[in-house]
Amino acid sequence: MENVEIARVLNEYANLLDIQGDSPFRVRAYRNAAQTVASLSQPVAQLIEAGEDLQQLPGIGSSMAEHLQEIVETGTLSRLEEVRRALPSTLTELMQLEHLGPKKARQLHDALGITSVSELAAAIDAGKVEALPGFGKKSAANLRHAIDAFERRSRRFLLADADQFVRPLLRHLRQAPGIVELEVAGSYRRRQETVGDIDILAVCEDPHPVMQHFQAYREVDRIEMAGPTRGTVILRSGLQVDLRIVPRRSYGAALHYFIGSKAHNVAVRQLGVERGLRINEYGIFRVPKGKKADDLGTEEGERIGGEREEDVFRAVGLVWIPPELREDRGEIQAAQEGRLPHLITLDDIRGDLQMHSTWSDGAHTIEEMARACQERGYEYCAITDHSQSTRVAGGLDAERFRKQWEEIEEIRQRLDGIVLLKGVELDILPDGSLALPDDMLEQFDIVLIAVHSQLDMPRARMTRRVLKALSHPAVDILAHPTGRQIRKRAPVDIDLEEVFHAAKECDVALELDAQPERLDLNDVHLHRARELGVKVAIDSDAHSIEHLRFMSYGIDQARRGWLERQQVVNTLPWPKFRRCLGRRRA
């Protein structure tokens, strides 16, 4: 039972409770638990087996710990099965529609017997929905549109894909009359690997013309919502954009609000409540004595701050927290205790250790790659074309690698100021041996290994396979350790906890492959690697000089994984990195 599946059970139960009209706090408890499970670096099953106390996890109490145990043992939750007898699980499908939440789902079920999206579509077309109390012609039409949108399935965007649309959008918005500040917020600003929409904050005195200008953007396909301070549009690309407009005095509070995450906001605002403060997107306010927070205006009470983001943190006894950490995964406690990490930056990177050339499936020559790396300010780079048994086109055999070394040595004569390393991305064969003989491996400057075949191997065998490969003394880096490709290929089934320990033992670095659809290891894994003291290499895995910039997407995830410069081997200046490469063969 994978953690994502456990989280799915908990979320489904939360949704059904919600539809039943159960306590919203109980519903939230199940959603929080699902969130916690989903962002664990180890399988819950493994934690239980190891006798770990699940109640130490945030949002997991005694009941939830029992539920987790039950889900792991039986694959489901008896109380979920019970609720399912009254409410079909397909009802939760309805809640995926825009503008349709638990209350309306319940009403549609009770009044019309609707249990699925297709039944809802039929009921709308038959005019039954608009006749229901609380519904009308407009809401029925909106639902009809939501169904179309649902079926067209505009999923989440890769961060790098979203970037393509954000840049021209920002260029347009900066032209808006009276704009003082413009910031991208939300998951994009927190650099999540995928984003559900683009959230943008604007500061100006007169919001009206800015909102108009926003909606007049030539890429806008549809205006979803348009109020005085917030608007939502859908672009032709299918990307949703939310714009929020506030006055200058609220800039910091609004930025904090809009960057999120939701869980982080809730936790920070809760700290405010404990101090008699109300934190919203307009500022931080002292709640007047004898007044209920409910019946206050949005800016009522003594203003403590709000113009700068630091105001929010300072008001609740925290130092400023970098957006990439704002997931309520321990950053608030760390900020309280003054032990936030000093996060790695792109400037810390001194070299790139995985890239491909025209010798295998790359688009540029070795020399072009090396010079492009030099232009990026690197001190070293490694050409790591594929070994032959790789299913990737054009893998090299021993003979070709020897030829390639000759060329590299020749190019070295012409290069000045960058060290060009002879590398390889070497297959880990199904039995855990490596695809080139030892006498050959010794002659590379750097050896990356990776699984490229038999990806569906069962967990125990895959783990043994990789562990055996890690123990080979020529190996420097385990490349893209899980093999996942976002929305394309699931990660291999492997016990990463064992891999981490072995990597540490063997002094092998684990890769963060920075290709936008790989980002492998991911942020959660990187955080665990940091905890265990495992070294990381952040590599672009570039197949052309343009791809060298993928490094920044790797840095994003490294930051989300709390990594500091010291954990990342390719932040070392060349003399130190050279010693590090020599360490195991010496």
Add this chain to the structure above:
DNA sequence: GCCGTTTTCGGCCCGACTGTTTTCAGTCG
């Protein structure tokens, strides 16, 4: 259902927009 150097009971973040309402519920951020 979770949680606690203010609490083991009684809190649980806070606000914008829409559609339908005759004063606000529902949904979403």
